[in-house]
Amino acid sequence: xxxxxxxxxxxxxxxxxxxxxxxxxxxxxxxxxxxxxxxxxxxxxxxxxxxxxxxxxxxxxxxxxxxxxxxxxxxxxxxxxxxxxxxxxxxxxxxxxxxxxxxxxxxxxxxxxxxxxxxxxxxxxxxxxxxxxxxxxxxxxxxxxxxxxxxxxxxxxxxxxxxxxxxxxxxxxxxxxxxxxxxxxxxxxxxxxxxxxxxxxxxxxxxxxxxxxxxxxxxxxxxxxxxxxxxxxxxxxxxxxxxxxxxxxxxxxxxxxxxxxxxxxxxxxxxxxxxxxxxxxxxxxxxxxxxxxxxxxxxxxxxxxxxxxxxxxxxxxxxxxxxxxxxxxxxxxxxxxxxxxxxxxxxxxxxxxxxxxxxxxxxxxxxxxxxxxxxxxxxxxxxxxxxxxxxxxxxxxxxxxxxxxxxxxxxxxxxxxxxxxxxxxxxxxxxxxxxxxxxxxxxxxxxxxxxxxxxxxxxxxxxxxxxxxxxxxxxxxxxxxxxxxxxxxxxxxxxxxxxxxxxxxxxxxxxxxxxxxxxxxxxxxxxxxxxxxxxxxxxxxxxxxxxxxxxxxxxxxxxxxxxxxxxxxxxxxxxxxxxxxxxxxxxxxxxxxxxxxxxxxxxxxxxxxxxxxxxxxxxxxxxxxxxxxxxxxxxxxxxxxxxxxxxxxxxxxxxxxxxxxxxxxxxxxxxxxxxxxxxxxxxxxxxxxxxxxxxxxxxxxxxxxxxxxxxxxxxxx
DNA sequence: TTAGGGTTAG
Numbered sequence: 001x002x003x004x005x006x007x008x009x010x011x012x013x014x015x016x017x018x019x020x021x022x023x024x025x026x027x028x029x030x031x032x033x034x035x036x037x038x039x040x041x042x043x044x045x046x047x048x049x050x051x052x053x054x055x056x057x058x059x060x061x062x063x064x065x066x067x068x069x070x071x072x073x074x075x076x077x078x079x080x081x082x083x084x085x086x087x088x089x090x091x092x093x094x095x096x097x098x099x100x101x102x103x104x105x106x107x108x109x110x111x112x113x114x115x116x117x118x119x120x121x122x123x124x125x126x127x128x129x130x131x132x133x134x135x136x137x138x139x140x141x142x143x144x145x146x147x148x149x150x151x152x153x154x155x156x157x158x159x160x161x162x163x164x165x166x167x168x169x170x171x172x173x174x175x176x177x178x179x180x181x182x183x184x185x186x187x188x189x190x191x192x193x194x195x196x197x198x199x200x201x202x203x204x205x206x207x208x209x210x211x212x213x214x215x216x217x218x219x220x221x222x223x224x225x226x227x228x229x230x231x232x233x234x235x236x237x238x239x240x241x242x243x244x245x246x247x248x249x250x251x252x253x254x255x256x257x258x259x260x261x262x263x264x265x266x267x268x269x270x271x272x273x274x275x276x277x278x279x280x281x282x283x284x285x286x287x288x289x290x291x292x293x294x295x296x297x298x299x300x301x302x303x304x305x306x307x308x309x310x311x312x313x314x315x316x317x318x319x320x321x322x323x324x325x326x327x328x329x330x331x332x333x334x335x336x337x338x339x340x341x342x343x344x345x346x347x348x349x350x351x352x353x354x355x356x357x358x359x360x361x362x363x364x365x366x367x368x369x370x371x372x373x374x375x376x377x378x379x380x381x382x383x384x385x386x387x388x389x390x391x392x393x394x395x396x397x398x399x400x401x402x403x404x405x406x407x408x409x410x411x412x413x414x415x416x417x418x419x420x421x422x423x424x425x426x427x428x429x430x431x432x433x434x435x436x437x438x439x440x441x442x443x444x445x446x447x448x449x450x451x452x453x454x455x456x457x458x459x460x461x462x463x464x465x466x467x468x469x470x471x472x473x474x475x476x477x478x479x480x481x482x483x484x485x486x487x488x489x490x491x492x493x494x495x496x497x498x499x500x501x502x503x504x505x506x507x508x509x510x511x512x513x514x515x516x517x518x519x520x521x522x523x524x525x526x527x528x529x530x531x532x533x534x535x536x537x538x539x540x541x542x543x544x545x546x547x548x549x550x551x552x553x554x555x556x557x558x559x560x561x562x563x564x565x566x567x568x569x570x571x572x573x574x575x576x577x578x579x580x581x582x583x584x585x586x587x588x589x590x591x592x593x594x595x596x597x598x599x600x601x602x603x604x605x606x607x608x609x610x611x612x613x614x615x616x617x618x619x620x621x622x623x624x625x626x627x628x629x630x631x632x633x634x635x636x637x638x639x640x641x642x643x644x645x646x647x648x649x650x651x652x653x654x655x656x657x658x659x660x661x662x663x664x665x666x667x668x669x670x671x672x673x674x675x676x677x678x679x680x681x682x683x684x685x686x687x688x689x690x691x692x693x694x695x696x697x698x699x700x701x702x703x704x705x706x707x708x709x710x711x712x713x714x715x716x717x
Numbered sequence: 718t719t720a721g722g723g724t725t726a727g
Contacts (some may be wrong), residue, residue, distance in 0.1 A: 117720065167719050196720040204718065231721040267722045301723040336724045368725040375726075403725055410727065439726065446727075474727050509727085 109287045111259040115227040118193065121160070128154045129161055133168035136178070146177050159188045166197050172205035190221070196228045203236040208245065211236050215249070225256070231264040238271050246271040266299040273306035278315070281306060294326055301337045308341025313350075316341050332363055339372040348380035367401040374404065378411030386411055387420075402434040409443035413450055421447040442475040449478035454486045461495065471502050477510045484517035489526045492517070496533050506537035508573035512580065515541065519583035519628070540565055541577075548585055548593050558593070559600050566604055575606045575624060583628035594632045601629075611637070617652050623660035623693075627673040630659065634677065638706065645706045651699050657685060661692035681709075 123129070132154055139149045155161050162182050169175045179198040183190060195218055202211050215233055218225055230253045237246035250268045253260060260268070265288060272280045285303065288295070300319055307315030316338060323330060330338070335358045342351035355373055358365065365373075370393060377386035390408065393400070405428055412421035425444055428436045436444075441464050448457035457479055464471055476499040483492035500506065514534045521527035535542045544561055547553050562581075566574050578601035585594040601607060610633060612619050620637050622630035634657065644651065659671040671693050678685045684701035688694040 115721080164719090170718075193720055198720095200718070200720060203721095226721090228721045233721095235722065261721090263722045265722085270723070296722095298723045305724075331723095333724050338724095340724070366725090371725040401725085407726055413727090442727075472727090477727090 108291045110265045111261045114261045125155045129164045172201045175201035199232045208240040227261045234267045270302045297331045297334045304337040308344040311345045313345040336368045343376040371407045378414035383415045406439040413446035438470045445475045445478040449482035476504045481513045508570045511538045512573045512576040515580040519580045579626035579629045586628040598632045617654040620657045642706045655697045657695040
């Protein structure tokens with residue numbers, strides 16, 4: 001949390017004439033911009049690829065792969081810390097050879113040959129044995145019952161027969177019983193394949209410890225661990241959220257001198273990708289490429305997902321370019337992953353083109369493709385595209401599942417398509433496989449809640465109670481928000497209480513919602529009712545509100561306490577918290593506190609890009625601010641301009657403020673409020689004729705106005 | 718699930 005706060009700083013400050021204890025002007029000089037991305041690898045960080053010190057001693061005759069990798073990891077990883085590894089030139093360039101000394105051969109980091117599987121010979125007893133395995137699967141789970149059935153095995157348990165049965169058993173408990181039975185009867189040597197099959201079943205049961213025990217048993221008994229063994233261990237560790245174990249076994253493989261093939265290699269790439277270790281992944285990727293590896297679509301899906309999670313569009317482009325350069329055709333999963341990634345990187349237009357390319361290439365979309373796209377169009381509020389896609393889905397009879405239905409409902413909420421949502425919801429009630437569930441009801445609460453349809457939302461809430469549909473925190477938040485806006489505080493209190501009784505645990509979003517209701521409730525009974533709920537959900541926040549109202553509270557205390565609150569709050573809810581708190585201050589006539597909060601919020605990176613400057617134009621972007629916060633930011637800006645004018649420093653031709661046109665469902669008419677605020681101050685900003693939501697002023701007008709207002713403006717700085 | 722890797726919901 002603290003790292004997020006300190007890396008997201010985008011603060012404009014000056015040092016002269018201010019002491020550290022005082023708030024500094026927000027809008028001044030050049031912004032200090034820290035890199036957008038933080039790099040997890042630095043010269044001092046320990047690379048997980050680095051072998052433990054005892055490694056060289058273990059196999060001195062056989063330099064392990066990690067030994068071979070060491071010089072590469074120190075060069076390549078070091079290199080990525082000195083320049084942005086995500087820059088376009090870096091990513092779109094062909095992977096450079098990572099081997100520095102041309103007289104030595106390139107290191108091979110993976111086997112280009114995938115491990116061959118042994119071919120089965122036809123087993124004439126297959127029918128009998130399959131039926132027998134089914135009997136074992138169906139019998140009582142107790143060991144005694146299992147052993148009793150096992151007595152009746154129809155054919156001798158030789159190697160082939162035992163393999164067939166072992167492969168057909170589930171769940172993992174039965175696989176293990178049979179596996180141990182074979183071992184104790186000592187019928188034939190236990191080969192790797194028996195362990196691999198047993199491990200696979202254990203992996204379905206997410207039994208990592210048992211898998212690890214088996215692996216150690218193999219080592220102790222001299223049974224060879226092959227690529228299938230290692231990839232099974234690694235993916236099981238991954239699924240059990242034991243990444244360090246996955247890395248440990250990957251390194252163990254190197255120690256024994258076994259080369260990973262591409263399956264094991266992409267499994268470990270995925271482990272690092274899930275840890276968000278982009279540099280490690282790219283380093284491994286490049287080393288693989290330098291070894292002559294031509295990655296397959298699965299490896300590209302891993303990279304695509306990783307860049308999507310990071311919201312890194314350059315990375316996504318790299319994946320596409322690289323596939324094209326290597327002549328690897330994306331398959332359905334790769335397209336789905338990249339579409340999802342484009343959505344996360346905030347590129348709806350590119351997602352749309354990619355989807356069209358996919359269809360043109362003859363890859364038919366599935367439920368996941370359409371879910372990703374519907375979600376993207378909904379979030380982007382691209383109503384036309386969303387509805388056209390929906391129509392195409394119907395015409396082409398593209399596959400639908402309940403997740404897609406629910407995503408369509410959420411999209412309707414995002415776009416305010418109440419009637420479409422109602423129709424779809426009714427359709428769902430008539431479907432056997434896709435009847436409305438908790439998600440669907442939540443989506444309907446969202447549809448009515450964001451449309452301000454209080455009574456319909458309450459009807460859905462009651463229907464959920466009647467039908468025993470689980471209410472979740474999001475549904476509760478939608479209702480609370482909508483009842484709060486309608487000033488139906490008593491209903492809101494009842495919904496909140498009923499929800500918490502029904503097991504809803506208030507989260508930061510719900511607290512933000514209560515906080516916003518506090519901000520627009522007038523002082524008195526209603527506001528106290530909301531504060532009682534907030535006290536229950538987040539007592540620290542209520543204590544902070546109290547602190548804001550006390551005159552003796554110092555700026556340092558505000559800074560410290562607010563930081564502590566933000567650190568404990570999920571990233572998405574931080575800015576709303578700050579906005580609401582500023583509104584609360586302004587409504588209680590605590591103007592200076594509002595300025596302090598805006599300052600601290602800016603320092604903590606809650607308002608990146610609040611002020612942008614070119615030589616021609618300085619712009620204040622208040623689109624993500626509440627009305628009170630936008631007024632505060634505007635006053636702060638004008639105060640700063642007052643000082644600049646006084647010092648006769650250079651100013652651009654144009655000043656502008658961007659409030660946005662207010663198309664978003666949560667926009668509270670920021671443009672209108674801003675307009676009346678500037679009018680009240682007689683500031684020379686005029687609504688732009690070309691672009692809605694932009695207010696413009698010329699340098700001459702600003703200077704004239706600032707000079708006329710000089711004494712009062714200086715107060716705010 | 719037929720000895721191993723990748724993708725859907727505020």
